[in-house]
Amino acid sequence: MEIERFAIHDGPGIRTMVFLQGCPLRCTWCSNPESQEIRTHLLYLSNHCVGCGRCYQACPNGAISFDGHPVFDRKKCLFCAACAEACPHHAIKMAGKFVAISDILNVVQRDKDYYDNSGGGVTFSGGEAFVQFDGLMELLSGCKKAGIHTAIETCGQVAPDKIKQAFPLVDLFLFDIKHTDKDILKKTTGADLDLVLDNLRFIAANNPEKVIIRVPVIPGFNNDLQEIENIFNLALRLNVKRVDLLPYHVLGKTKYEQLGRNYSFPYDSMLPKEALIPLKEMGEKMGLEVYL
Ligand code: SF4
Numbered sequence: 001m002e003i004e005r006f007a008i009h010d011g012p013g014i015r016t017m018v019f020l021q022g023c024p025l026r027c028t029w030c031s032n033p034e035s036q037e038i039r040t041h042l043l044y045l046s047n048h049c050v051g052c053g054r055c056y057q058a059c060p061n062g063a064i065s066f067d068g069h070p071v072f073d074r075k076k077c078l079f080c081a082a083c084a085e086a087c088p089h090h091a092i093k094m095a096g097k098f099v100a101i102s103d104i105l106n107v108v109q110r111d112k113d114y115y116d117n118s119g120g121g122v123t124f125s126g127g128e129a130f131v132q133f134d135g136l137m138e139l140l141s142g143c144k145k146a147g148i149h150t151a152i153e154t155c156g157q158v159a160p161d162k163i164k165q166a167f168p169l170v171d172l173f174l175f176d177i178k179h180t181d182k183d184i185l186k187k188t189t190g191a192d193l194d195l196v197l198d199n200l201r202f203i204a205a206n207n208p209e210k211v212i213i214r215v216p217v218i219p220g221f222n223n224d225l226q227e228i229e230n231i232f233n234l235a236l237r238l239n240v241k242r243v244d245l246l247p248y249h250v251l252g253k254t255k256y257e258q259l260g261r262n263y264s265f266p267y268d269s270m271l272p273k274e275a276l277i278p279l280k281e282m283g284e285k286m287g288l289e290v291y292l
């Protein structure tokens with residue numbers, strides 16, 4: 001779990017982002033690989049490292065060897081954070097921690113005045129926030145009791161009964177639609193399009209105003225007029241008025257390196273916002289509100 005206060009891109013107004021770990025998908029371009037599993041991760045920022053060896057000396061489990069710089073045996077790592085605390089240059093960070101629901105709600109409630117003055121609230125993100133369903137429901141209930149607007153970013157790969165239970169407590173679903181071809185979606189992300197669409201249809205049928213469809217526009221995957229038109233048509237059929245297009249970025253690539261993992265997605269340059277303008281214009285001509 002991580003918290004980011006004063007966010008302005010994921011729902012209306014000033015918001016607190018609550019990132020819950022765990023994700024059922026494995027999108028090949030994932031920009032938050034440290035959120036995929038529910039556990040702590042060790043990030044090594046090699047560009048901060050001066051090779052002093054203090055982390056190696058601090059490790060209680062022999063998970064670090066030293067060759068002018070630390071080499072991590074992540075299978076041996078206990079995630080005790082001793083190396084991160086010993087590093088004078090902040091070259092080691094621990095990502096993801098277990099936090100009590102009451103502590104999260106305390107942080108979230110601190111900024112209630114900002115939410116009220118800006119039309120903001122709290123956005124639960126991930127990973128996929130529904131993976132930690134029981135905790136999510138407690139958080140949503142706590143926010144509602146405190147009169148706080150709630151949004152959830154979801155990939156839609158969620159058991160339908162969970163969406164139904166959460167529905168009354170959620171003011172806005174930021175619902176990812178990545179592709180309309182079942183096989184391409186399955187192969188590239190692991191998602192089941194039928195399940196994703198069933199969930200989207202349920203929400204939109206009950207209140208289309210509660211949905212913004214979000215499309216990560218990914219080169220070589222869905223970055224073409226025909227596929228984006230398919231998604232726009234889906235929005236229109238479900239009476240969803242707004243679609244956000246999110247250009248592919250490569251910020252996640254560095255995280256893979258920091259986690260000691262390979263980034264296998266073949267595109268390693270950002271998609272400029274301007275490249276999405278023809279897609280935005282197409283959506284607007286079709287009668288949608290389209291935001292970049
Ligand atoms: S987190 Fe603890 S066990 Fe893991 S490498 Fe650092 S000091 Fe060693």
Ligand code: SF4
Pocket residue numbers: 048049050051052053054055056069070086087088089090091092
């Ligand atoms: S303690 Fe920090 S700066 Fe020193 S070797 Fe370890 S990671 Fe590098």
